[in-house]
Amino acid sequence: MPVVRMLRQVVGPLAQHPACGCGTYGPPVRSLAISPRQVPADASFHSSSFSDTDHPRVLITGGLGQLGVGLANLLRKRFGKDNVILSDIRKPPDHVFHSGPFIYSDILDYKNLREIVVNNRITWLFHYSALLSAVGEANVPLARAVNITGLHNILDTASEHSVRLFVPSTIGAFGPTSPRNPTPDLCIQRPRTIYGVSKVHAELMGEYYHYRYGLDFRCLRYPGIISADSQPGGGTTDYAVQIFHDAMKHGKFECNLEASTRLPMMYIDDCLRATLEVMEAPAESLSMRTYNISAVSFTPEELAQEVLKHVPEFQITYNVDAVRQAIADSWPMNFDDSNARKDWGWKHDFDLPELVTTMLNFYGSDARVAQAN
Numbered sequence: 001m002p003v004v005r006m007l008r009q010v011v012g013p014l015a016q017h018p019a020c021g022c023g024t025y026g027p028p029v030r031s032l033a034i035s036p037r038q039v040p041a042d043a044s045f046h047s048s049s050f051s052d053t054d055h056p057r058v059l060i061t062g063g064l065g066q067l068g069v070g071l072a073n074l075l076r077k078r079f080g081k082d083n084v085i086l087s088d089i090r091k092p093p094d095h096v097f098h099s100g101p102f103i104y105s106d107i108l109d110y111k112n113l114r115e116i117v118v119n120n121r122i123t124w125l126f127h128y129s130a131l132l133s134a135v136g137e138a139n140v141p142l143a144r145a146v147n148i149t150g151l152h153n154i155l156d157t158a159s160e161h162s163v164r165l166f167v168p169s170t171i172g173a174f175g176p177t178s179p180r181n182p183t184p185d186l187c188i189q190r191p192r193t194i195y196g197v198s199k200v201h202a203e204l205m206g207e208y209y210h211y212r213y214g215l216d217f218r219c220l221r222y223p224g225i226i227s228a229d230s231q232p233g234g235g236t237t238d239y240a241v242q243i244f245h246d247a248m249k250h251g252k253f254e255c256n257l258e259a260s261t262r263l264p265m266m267y268i269d270d271c272l273r274a275t276l277e278v279m280e281a282p283a284e285s286l287s288m289r290t291y292n293i294s295a296v297s298f299t300p301e302e303l304a305q306e307v308l309k310h311v312p313e314f315q316i317t318y319n320v321d322a323v324r325q326a327i328a329d330s331w332p333m334n335f336d337d338s339n340a341r342k343d344w345g346w347k348h349d350f351d352l353p354e355l356v357t358t359m360l361n362f363y364g365s366d367a368r369v370a371q372a373n
C-alpha cells in the first residue's frame with residue numbers, strides 16, 4: 001500500500017483537525033498552497049529548492065545569542081555574505097549590523113516570519129531562538145511561548161515553503177530517568193525543565209513533520225557550548241564560559257555548580273562546524289533526524305585544574321545555585337554520539353587542553369589590547 005494512503009488511514013482525522021496551536025497571529029487554518037495540512041501528492045520528500053551549484057539562502061532566528069553570530073560568520077564564508085540573514089528581536093551591535101544582512105524577526109509573529117521567508121526566497125533556516133534552561137525556569141510562560149509556540153510557527157513556515165530546517169536540541173532534553181553515563185540517542189526522555197520539555201517537543205514535532213509532510217528537518221543535541229567572543233544566554237553550563245574571563249581578569253572564580261558536577265561540553269567551532277556538516281549531509285546518509293554530538297566532558301574541578309596549568313595563582317570557590325545544580329544533576333554526564341560519527345562522519349577537534357588554551361589566549365589577547373588602549 002502506498003505510504004501516503006497508509007498514513008492517511010492512520011492519521012486521517014488529523015488532516016482535518018490539525019493539533020497545531022500556532023495560529024495565535026494567523027488564521028486558525030493557514031490556507032496556503034503547500035501546507036502541513038495537506039499530505040504531499042507523493043511520498044518523495046521535498047527539500048531545498050536550490051540546485052547543487054547554487055548557494056542556499058539562509059535565515060538564522062535568534063541570531064544575536066551566544067551561537068548565532070558565529071554561525072552567520074561561518075555560513076557567510078561558505079555561501080556569501082548576502083545569502084545569510086541574521087535575525088532577532090534585539091538591536092544588533094554595530095559590528096554585527098555592518099557585517100551582513102540583519103532583520104527584525106519575532107518568531108511569535110507567524111505572518112512576519114512567512115513574509116521574510118517568501119521575500120528573501122529562504123531555502124535553509126537555522127532556528128536558534130529559545131529561552132535556555134535557567135532563564136526558562138525563571139519565566140515558564142515566556143519559555144513556553146518562545147520555545148513551543150514559536151517552534152510551531154517555524155515548522156509551519158518551513159514546511160509550507162520547502163525550507164530545510166535545522167533546530168538545535170540539547171543535553172537538557174534528557175532527565176533523571178535517562179541513562180546518564182553515557183546517554184545514547186534513543187532512550188527515556190523525561191526532562192524536568194520547561195527548556196527540556198520544549199526541546200523534546202521540538203525533536204518529536206520536527207520528526208513528525210518530516211515523516212508526515214516531507215519537511216527536511218535536521219536536529220543536533222548540543223552539549224554546553226563554550227565560546228570566547230559571545231556570552232551565554234542564561235543556561236546551566238554558563239559557568240564553563242565565565243570561568244575563563246574571571247581567571248584572566250581576577251585570578252579567581254566563584255562556581256555555581258558543585259565541584260564534581262560532570263557535564264558534556266564543546267568548543268563553539270566544533271558545534272558550528274557540526275551544524276553545517278549535518279545540514280550538508282546527503283539525506284540518504286541520515287539514518288535518524290536527531291543526533292547527539294559530543295566532544296568533551298568535565299567537572300568544574302577538572303576544568304579548574306586545567307586552567308591552573310596556565311594561571312598558577314588561579315583559585316576556584318563554590319557557591320552552589322540550587323536551581324542550576326538540580327538541573328545539572330538530571331542531565332547526561334557523557335554523551336554517546338556514535339551514530340553521528342558513523343552516519344555523517346562527525347568528529348570533534350577540541351579536547352579539554354586545546355579548548356582551555358584557546359579560551360585563555362582569547363582573553364589574554366583581549367586583556368592586552370585593553371591595557372594597550
Ligand SMILES: NC(=O)c1ccc[n+]([C@@H]2O[C@H](COP(=O)([O-])OP(=O)(O)OC[C@H]3O[C@@H](n4cnc5c(N)ncnc54)[C@H](O)[C@@H]3O)[C@@H](O)[C@H]2O)c1
Pocket residue numbers: 061062063064065066067068088089090105106107108127128129130131132146150168169170171221222223224225226231232233234235237
Ligand atoms: N549555548 C548552548 O550552550 C546551547 C546548548 C544546547 C543547545 N543550544 C540551543 O542553541 C540555540 C542557540 O543558543 P544560544 O546559546 O545562542 O541562545 P541565547 O539564549 O544566547 O540566544 C537566544 C536568542 O533568541 C532570541 N529570542 C528570544 N525570544 C525571541 C523571539 N520571540 N523571536 C526571535 N528571537 C527571540 C533572543 O533575543 C536571543 O538573542 C538555542 O535553541 C539553544 O537551545 C544552545
Ligand SMILES: C[C@@H](O)[C@H](N)C(=O)O
Pocket residue numbers: 132133134169170171172195222223224225234235236237238
Ligand atoms: C546545555 C544548554 O542547552 C544550555 N547551555 C543550558 O545550559 O541551558
